[in-house]
Amino acid sequence: MQHLIRGAALGAVVALLAMPAAAQTITLRAATIAPKTSIYNTAIAIPFAAYVDKLTDGKVKIDVQEGGVLAPIFKIFEAVEDGRADMAIGPASFLGGKDPTNLMIGSFPTGLGVDSIIPWMYNGGGEKLLQEHRRATMKMHTMVMGAGPSEVFAHSHKPIRTVEDLKGLKFRTLGNWAAIMKDGFGAAPVVVPGSELYSMLEKKAIDATEYSMPSENKALGFQEVAKYVIMPGIHAGSWTFEAAMMGDKWDKIPKDLQDKIHLAAKLVTFESLNSIIMQDFAALDTLLGGKNEVIILDETFKRKAKEAARKWAADAAAKAKAEGNPWPERVSKSIFDFQDRWAKYSPYLVVDHQSDFTKK
The missing domain is CATH 3.40.190.170 (Bacterial extracellular solute-binding protein, family 7)
Incomplete structure (x- = not known):
């Protein structure tokens, strides 16, 4: 009997040692x-x-x-x-x-x-x-x-209806949109952290700012200090x-x-x-019902902005390729080919969309 007990105990120990350790989190x-x-x-x-x-x-x-x-x-x-x-x-x-x-x-x-x-x-x-x-x-x-x-294109002290309205505008933005606005339309981009935007807009240290979507912008109160709310945010669609x-x-x-x-x-x-x-829909209920004037960018503005943006991409890709970096060309081609194909075939889609907000 003792040898059976010892054998069983030994078998249990061997089995325990053979078990994988519990996976760590x-x-x-x-x-x-x-x-x-x-x-x-x-x-x-x-x-x-x-x-x-x-x-x-x-x-x-x-x-x-x-x-x-x-x-x-x-x-x-x-x-x-x-x-x-x-x-x-x-x-x-x-x-x-x-x-x-x-x-x-x-x-x-x-x-x-x-x-x-x-x-x-x-x-x-x-x-x-x-x-x-x-x-x-x-x-x-x-x-x-x-x-x-899409983000809000701008909260602005000045109306923006045409690309010509961007000339000389002190517009807070970042990245390639800053370069596109400056080189393509003569804007004066200002790069500052988001935490400073309300104060700068309130003091009119800048003419306009983009930041985020309607819900985020409303929470920060930009609509309280700038008259114009300009949409859609084609800089970040x-x-x-x-x-x-x-x-x-x-x-x-x-x-x-x-x-x-x-x-x-x-x-x-x-x-x-x-x-x-x-x-964003909930935020727009407030923004559209307030004292701000809402401006919707027209198709001419969008077309000219698109031409300038694609030119920036082509120039950036060519420069990068000359320096041995093929990625901007590969990525921009993929994006633009897909976008053009989507636009070509999208008329078959039923989309709940209108070009402007319904006036009350």
């Missing part, structure tokens, strides 16, 4: 670009963390840190590279213009609209290009994670965020968990676009 610290109460976190980063937790049964945790905690907001990708953060959640444009690709792939002035941005990303090769670019140039793995609708981390760290995550993280990102991309639009 993977925690990823995510650097973001805004306060936790911002729509960029409440509609994108925080839901992403919740979906990842749910889909992976708690095996992966995304620790969302608000903008400025792990790194300055324009340095979130750099923070991933140097280890201060495990993941960057934000727009490609925050990488700056050293590589023009980053000023094209997540959003481009007069580029893809709310209806076409997600089809291009997931079915037209956009996300694949983004991932190839990050691996090749930054050794990162990334995924599209979050999308949003639609946009996407990405969730990026170093490739070697991503590659160590088990494949089944990688797939679930990707699924969480895709769910958030679809849901964030829809939820932000509905929040």
